[in-house]
Every structure is written in structure tokens, then in C-alpha cells.
Amino acid sequence: MVNVPSPYMVNYFNELGKYCELTVLFDKATSTERDDSWKEYNFKNFKGIILKGVSTDVDAAFCPSVIKYLKKDVYDYIFISNMATPTGIIAIEYLRWKKIDYFLESEGGFAKDGKGFKEKIKKHIMSGAKLYFSTTPVGDEYFLxxxxxxxxxxxYPFTSIYEKDILKKVPSVEEKKEFRNELSIKEEKVIITVGQFIPRKGFDILLKACEKLSKNIGVYLVGGTPTDEYIQMKEQLGLDNVHFVGFKRTDELAKYYQSADLFVFPTREDVWGLVINEAMAYGLPIITTDKCIAGLELIKDDENGYIVPVEDVDKLYEKMNKLILNDTLSTKMGENSLKKIHEYTFENxxxxHMDFLTTYSENGSR
Structure with a gap:
């Protein structure tokens, strides 16, 4: 059970469906805050069911109809990853009532102090699962x-890439120049980030950090439409080397990744941050914050990038400047990114999941 058929989850389910008879229940057909590409899904190797219900949020719904699918002995295993939506809560309460085992699965989360009414409700909803599938030690603490x-x-490893998506090697200087020429990029060095222009992504922090960067370093923000706030900030700071690039298809985005020397993700909070996986697959060193779970799991300081304190403009600039000016260090870190990300594919x-469930079943624990 998940909230919406996001492209990366549909790809994962198509991979998982090669090894088992898989049914996936979705709260809604898409998220209203995402672009139209999210509607172009293909349920190839699994049975996907869009539940009927009432929308309650951009990516959540109230679907009492979920109950008719939760019958005892129909499924060997039930995974719930939409435990925060009304549909997920209904399912959990029903499964408890019927004494049907289920697992909770999450890409990540930051635990709060556990105090207060909302926190008690959260504990009630999330306690009682047979097992908890987590991506990181931070995710473990969340579940605990x-x-x-x-x-x-x-x-388990969480991702948005196939093995075939990972480059064989870090692009050479000449190869990067070819991509830059195709994209009409004039600067000698390129920093890229990808995401929506919303406060949580921290692009305002990035713009402030860019103020001291050399003007021959191009900074490209790809994936969204900037609000007036970001446009005005760029003008006020005189950031002629900062470029706002709108939504790009996967093949177009790949060219930006391969033209870049460094990927920066200054998020204020991301329960994962799949752009980290994608940037690593293109052999890029990464700088992100201590509020990005993907970064905390995949990035090691001085190995394939840096983790900086959230909203720390000076530290972000320091690490950006250090990496962008050192080709040898940048290439070495990019190579380490390629090595690490092979563990984080849809195939793996x-x-x-299948290796664990096979062992779990053989041990008579089901």
C-alpha cells in the first residue's frame, strides 16, 4: 500500500513483480503538486489498483474501500508505506482488529520528541507492526x-535508478565540454541542483552561498519555476552566473548532470532525497545538509562529498569552493559516488526484499 504511483515506485514495483505475485493499492492516481510525467505510469509486472475515495491532501485520500482488499490469507505479506494517510490509518486499524500481520515500510523520517497529542496518535498508529522496513539509522530512530x-x-536500500542508469566512469573534461556546448553553458565550471522552488529545498541558502563564488562558475537550478522571491534575490545579489532552468525530461536532465562538476542539495529537510541517488549515478561529488536522509546514508565527508549544517551559508560556500576548484579531488569523489551507488538500484x-522474505518464510516466522 502506497499513496500515489510515483514514477520511481512504479519502476520498483515492476522490478519486484518479476519475482512474486504483486498487488499494489494506491490512495490516488497522482500527486497534484507534481508535473504531468507522474501520470504516465505503466503497471507492467504487477497489479496496480487506484482506490476510490475522497482526496484529503495533494498526495493522500480517504478510501474506506481499502478494507475489501484486506482479507485474511489472500496475501502472504502486506506492506504499508502510507501509514500517514487516512487510507493507511484505516488499513492499520482494520488489520489490527482482524489480527492480520502487516509490515510498515518507510523511506525515512526524523523523529520528534514523542510528546504531545499528535505524537501519541502517531505512536498508536505505528506501533503493532510485525516488522519495520527502514533505509537508514536515522529511519531506525524514527521507527523506534x-x-x-x-x-x-x-x-533495505531506497532508490530511483536502475543498474543501467549508472555511468561506467566519471565524464572527462572533454565530455563535459561537449554537453555544455549542447546546453549553451558558457562557464568554465558547473554546479547543479535539482528540485522544486519551495522553501524546504533551501535554494535561498544556495543563492546566498553563491554570492562569493567566482563568476566563471555556473550554477544551474533545474526542475521548477522560480517564484518572484528567488528572481528578486538573484538580481539583488548580482548572480549573473546563476541560471533557473525549468522542468526537464529524464534525457534532458541527464545532459545537465553530465555537464556538471558538483551537485549541491541544500535542503532544510528531506525524508530521503532521490536526487542524491541520481547525481551519484552520474559520477558527481555531493554536498548536502544534515537534514537530508539520503545524504546521511550515502555521503561520507572527504570520500564522495560533504554534509554541511542546515542553513549554514558560510559552510556551504566553503565546501562548494573547495570542491569546484580542485579537479583531482572532485573526480576522485565522483568515482567514489559511482562505486557506492551500485548498492542502490531497483534490482538490488x-x-x-525477496531474499529477506524467502528466509523469513523458510524460518517459519510468517
């Missing part, structure tokens, strides 16, 4: 805060 015990935690994500 809200009802899990250490013996019920299972680790499906394999880890």
Missing part, C-alpha cells in the same frame, strides 16, 4: 520512537 523495537527493524532493492 514510534513503536518499533530493534529486533523488528529490517534494512527488489533482491533485498
Amino acid at each position: 520512537m514510534y513503536g518499533a523495537t530493534k529486533d523488528k527493524l529490517v534494512k 532493492m527488489a533482491k533485498v
Whole structure:
């Protein structure tokens, strides 16, 4: 059970569906805050069902119809990753009532202090699962805060890429120049970031950090339409080397990644941050914040990038400047990104799940 058929999750389910008879229940057909590409899904290797219900948020709905699918002994395993939506809550309460085992799965989350009414409700909803599938130690702490015990935690790799998406090697200087020429990029060095122009992504922090960068370093923000706030900030800071690039298809975005020397993701909070996976697959060193779970899991300081304190403009500039001016260090970190990201593919994500469930079943624990 998930909230919407996002492209990366549909790709994962198509991979997982090669190894089992898979049914996926979706709250809604798409998220209203996403572009039209999210509507172009293909349920190839699994049975995908869009539940009927009432929309309650951009990517959530109230679908009482979910209950008719949750019958005992129909499925060997039930995974719930939409535990925060009304539909997920209905499902959890029903499964508890009927004493049907289920697993909770999350890409990540930051635990709060566990105090207050909302936190108690959260603990009630999340406690009681048979197992908890988590992506990182930070995700473990999240589950432990809200009802899990250490013996019920299972680790899995979360991703948005196939093995074939990972470059064989870091693009050479000449190859990067070819992509830059195709994209009409004039600067000698290129920093890229990808995401929506919303406060949570921290692009205002990036713009402030760019003020001291050399003007021969181009900074490209790809994926969204800037609001007046960002346009005005760019003008006020005199950032002629900062460029706002709108939404790009996957093949177009790939050219920007391969033209770049560095990927920066200054998020204020991301429960994962799949752009980290994607940038690593293109052999880029990464700079992100200590509020990005993908960064905390995939990035090691001085190995394939840096983790900087959230909203720390000076530290972000310092690390950006250090990497962008050192070709040898940047290339070495990009190579390390390529090595690391091979563990985080749809193929391995499906394999880890199936290997665990096979062992779990053989041990008579089901």
C-alpha cells in the first residue's frame, strides 16, 4: 500500500513483480503538486489498483474501500508505506482488529520528541507492526520512537535508478565540454541542483552561498519555476552566473548532470532525497545538509562529498569552493559516488526484499 504511483515506485514495483505475485493499492492516481510525467505510469509486472475515495491532501485520500482488499490469507505479506494517510490509518486499524500481520515500510523520517497529542496518535498508529522496513539509522530512530523495537527493524536500500542508469566512469573534461556546448553553458565550471522552488529545498541558502563564488562558475537550478522571491534575490545579489532552468525530461536532465562538476542539495529537510541517488549515478561529488536522509546514508565527508549544517551559508560556500576548484579531488569523489551507488538500484532493492522474505518464510516466522 502506497499513496500515489510515483514514477520511481512504479519502476520498483515492476522490478519486484518479476519475482512474486504483486498487488499494489494506491490512495490516488497522482500527486497534484507534481508535473504531468507522474501520470504516465505503466503497471507492467504487477497489479496496480487506484482506490476510490475522497482526496484529503495533494498526495493522500480517504478510501474506506481499502478494507475489501484486506482479507485474511489472500496475501502472504502486506506492506504499508502510507501509514500517514487516512487510507493507511484505516488499513492499520482494520488489520489490527482482524489480527492480520502487516509490515510498515518507510523511506525515512526524523523523529520528534514523542510528546504531545499528535505524537501519541502517531505512536498508536505505528506501533503493532510485525516488522519495520527502514533505509537508514536515522529511519531506525524514527521507527523506534514510534513503536518499533530493534529486533523488528529490517534494512533495505531506497532508490530511483536502475543498474543501467549508472555511468561506467566519471565524464572527462572533454565530455563535459561537449554537453555544455549542447546546453549553451558558457562557464568554465558547473554546479547543479535539482528540485522544486519551495522553501524546504533551501535554494535561498544556495543563492546566498553563491554570492562569493567566482563568476566563471555556473550554477544551474533545474526542475521548477522560480517564484518572484528567488528572481528578486538573484538580481539583488548580482548572480549573473546563476541560471533557473525549468522542468526537464529524464534525457534532458541527464545532459545537465553530465555537464556538471558538483551537485549541491541544500535542503532544510528531506525524508530521503532521490536526487542524491541520481547525481551519484552520474559520477558527481555531493554536498548536502544534515537534514537530508539520503545524504546521511550515502555521503561520507572527504570520500564522495560533504554534509554541511542546515542553513549554514558560510559552510556551504566553503565546501562548494573547495570542491569546484580542485579537479583531482572532485573526480576522485565522483568515482567514489559511482562505486557506492551500485548498492542502490531497483534490482538490488527488489533482491533485498525477496531474499529477506524467502528466509523469513523458510524460518517459519510468517
